[in-house]
Amino acid sequence: MSSRGTPSNATVGEKEIVVAEVLGFCWGVRRALEIVRNAARERPVAALGDIIHNPIVVEQLTREGVLPVTDPVEAKRHGLDRVAITAHGAPPTRYQEASVYDLEVIDTTCPLVTKVQRLAQKLALQGYFLVVYGDAQHPEVRGVLGWAGTERACAAKSFDDLPWDGPRGTGAMQPPPRKVALIAQTTKRTDEFTAFAQALAAWVLPHGGELRVVNTICQPTWERQEALARLARTVDLVLVIGGRKSSNSARLVEVSRSLGTPSVLVERPDQLDPALFAPVRRVGITAGASTPDEVILAVIEELVRLGFAPPQRLWRDDDPDVEEFAD
Ligand code: SF4
Numbered sequence: 178m179s180s181r182g183t184p185s186n187a188t189v190g191e192k193e194i195v196v197a198e199v200l201g202f203c204w205g206v207r208r209a210l211e212i213v214r215n216a217a218r219e220r221p222v223a224a225l226g227d228i229i230h231n232p233i234v235v236e237q238l239t240r241e242g243v244l245p246v247t248d249p250v251e252a253k254r255h256g257l258d259r260v261a262i263t264a265h266g267a268p269p270t271r272y273q274e275a276s277v278y279d280l281e282v283i284d285t286t287c288p289l290v291t292k293v294q295r296l297a298q299k300l301a302l303q304g305y306f307l308v309v310y311g312d313a314q315h316p317e318v319r320g321v322l323g324w325a326g327t328e329r330a331c332a333a334k335s336f337d338d339l340p341w342d343g344p345r346g347t348g349a350m351q352p353p354p355r356k357v358a359l360i361a362q363t364t365k366r367t368d369e370f371t372a373f374a375q376a377l378a379a380w381v382l383p384h385g386g387e388l389r390v391v392n393t394i395c396q397p398t399w400e401r402q403e404a405l406a407r408l409a410r411t412v413d414l415v416l417v418i419g420g421r422k423s424s425n426s427a428r429l430v431e432v433s434r435s436l437g438t439p440s441v442l443v444e445r446p447d448q449l450d451p452a453l454f455a456p457v458r459r460v461g462i463t464a465g466a467s468t469p470d471e472v473i474l475a476v477i478e479e480l481v482r483l484g485f486a487p488p489q490r491l492w493r494d495d496d497p498d499v500e501e502f503a504d
Pocket residue numbers: 203204205206264287288289290363364395396397398425466
């Protein structure tokens with residue numbers, strides 16, 4: 178595999194690790210972990226799903242007294258009196274169920290997700306048909322649609338997912354509703370969301386309709402995508418460290434591949450395949466927003482063991498402007 182992009186200070190012939198400027202834990206994940214860990218120090222708490230989509234963190238939390246459950250009934254069965262809502266948020270029905278079972282709610286919903294939930298509710302009340310650009314099965318999207326509180330809403334990743342496009346295969350397209358609003362799952366790709374918005378505009382506007390577009394992809398997500406785009410152009414392979422269920426980690430793999438740089442996802446150091454790295458001279462490292470620092474450092478150590486020089490620099494771990502996005 179040939180080396181691409183900017184030369185570095187490494188000794189000629191040395192195998193290099195280049196780390197993205199921004200990667201790993203985002204502000205919302207750090208906040209969620211702090212809340213739930215503080216709660217578990219008092220007594221065990223049930224988590225309604227994975228607090229964040231990283232299996233290593235979920236295992237750590239379980240040992241610390243944060244027990245994943247599927248619903249309030251299971252929490253009760255374990256004799257627990259508190260349930261934690263995950264960083265992805267949940268629909269209002271989840272809060273109601275907790276109340277019915279007399280469970281206290283520890284809410285770790287990221288404030289940037291709460292902001293999208295409120296926006297969804299407002300747009301629905303204003304009479305817009307709400308389209309959430311995202312994965313229908315993702316807990317964040319299910320929560321946002323729940324807060325919209327209307328049948329006139331859907332999740333969509335393509336026009337095929339929209340409910341008003343007429344019978345499949347007939348070529349007949351029904352006119353869309355008069356008022357359509359488009360928002361995004363916080364961890365989506367900005368370029369794909371933009372393309373979807375443009376295509377939707379090209380359909381809604383000629384029918385005399387109104388399209389309101391709000392980019393709700395969160396700042397930490399696009400910062401990580403931008404940092405990766407800068408990195409991917411200079412390396413032979415991008416290694417994304419993140420959970421297999423993590424939406425933003427999957428997006429990082431896609432971003433790299435769309436720029437023509439091969440990319441693989443690993444959850445932990447023992448998943449590194451030495452044969453894959455043998456022909457690689459410059460490997461780029463990035464990590465999803467739910468990947469802890471210690472896992473990233475362990476993967477870097479493993480790469481060094483495989484013959485790479487230690488990186489010249491690590492990443493900056495703060496999200497300095499995020500507070501203003503949470504207003
Ligand atoms: S990725 Fe964005 S929305 Fe999700 S927890 Fe992090 S900051 Fe919040």
